[in-house]
Amino acid sequence: MNTPASTTEPVVDTEFARRWLETATAAVTREADRLTELDSPIGDADHGANMRRGFTAARDAVAKEPPDTPGRLLVRVGRELISTVGGASGPLYGTLLRRTGKALGEAATATPEQLGDALRAGVDAVAQLGGAAPGDKTMLDALVPATEALAFALDAGAGLAEALAAARSAADEGAAATVPMLARKGRASYLGERSVGHQDPGATSAALLVAALASAAGAATGDAR
């Protein structure tokens, strides 16, 4: 069944989801101080610690009771984030991953298009939960461009690794683009004009999670970025 091309492309399976979780946990742990620093002027200075606690708990839960499909793994991570984070990033990221995992269903593997559609469903659920839209200076400013870039690249015939690399660039650019924005959601919104000039911590952590997705795909093709 495998064509020569498909053997070099990463497959979205449980192992892929596990690589993503490992890389994401390492990234939020490594960047925890920077996330908290970003959260100090406009938030309550706990984003890095919250993300590290949530992802560490999720990684431990998955290690203890390994889920057997990528969808179940993401649902498990989402539930763990909701129950351990304690700040708004818990229910928001928890919903993102839970909904993405549910959209992947029970299958052992997903096509790149199915992954793109599932992520879109997850991002839509976050937008609905938080009542936010791109431009509000939130995680959506990284997530929405990332899912759009992913879909666009796949439509244009890119493989998964290449399409996720495009998603990573879009998420990074989206996070950087939050600097001049006025916050309209969460605690930062109380600051009004004073929220301008700071990169949004949520968009920054979202970009880390998208980068981890790109790494999970890259690792399978030997692209060790």
Added chain:
Amino acid sequence: MSAPAGRVGVVLVSHSAEVAASVADLARKLAAGGAAADVAPAGGTPDGGTGTSSALITEAVRAVDSGAGVAVLADLGSAVLTVKALLEDGELPEGTRLLDAPFVEGAVAAVVTASAGADLDAVAAAAREAYDYRKV
């Protein structure tokens, strides 16, 4: 499904354990005159920190659930989002509803109404109406 029994329960979710407990106490006192409805605070994190705990929320909802429904009020950001996420996840008993209401005024209205034996719709409406009391 069994018929509704008992009174509507009320859960108060705040970033602060003290705020949740104090507002629960205030609402109970203002509802005095008969048997008050069950009110449970779910404030802060389990280790006493500032934030929201899904475990404390779930525990509080179960504690006041007598089958007639549970009205949940939340203060800010993660408190609201966590309750919504738990509801969407089906982690809270059937008949649990997040009320769209100001925290203190809504809590008083909800507890007074629930104590009078009203159903969940009436409790939600009373709490929602607290938004209409203009102060200036």
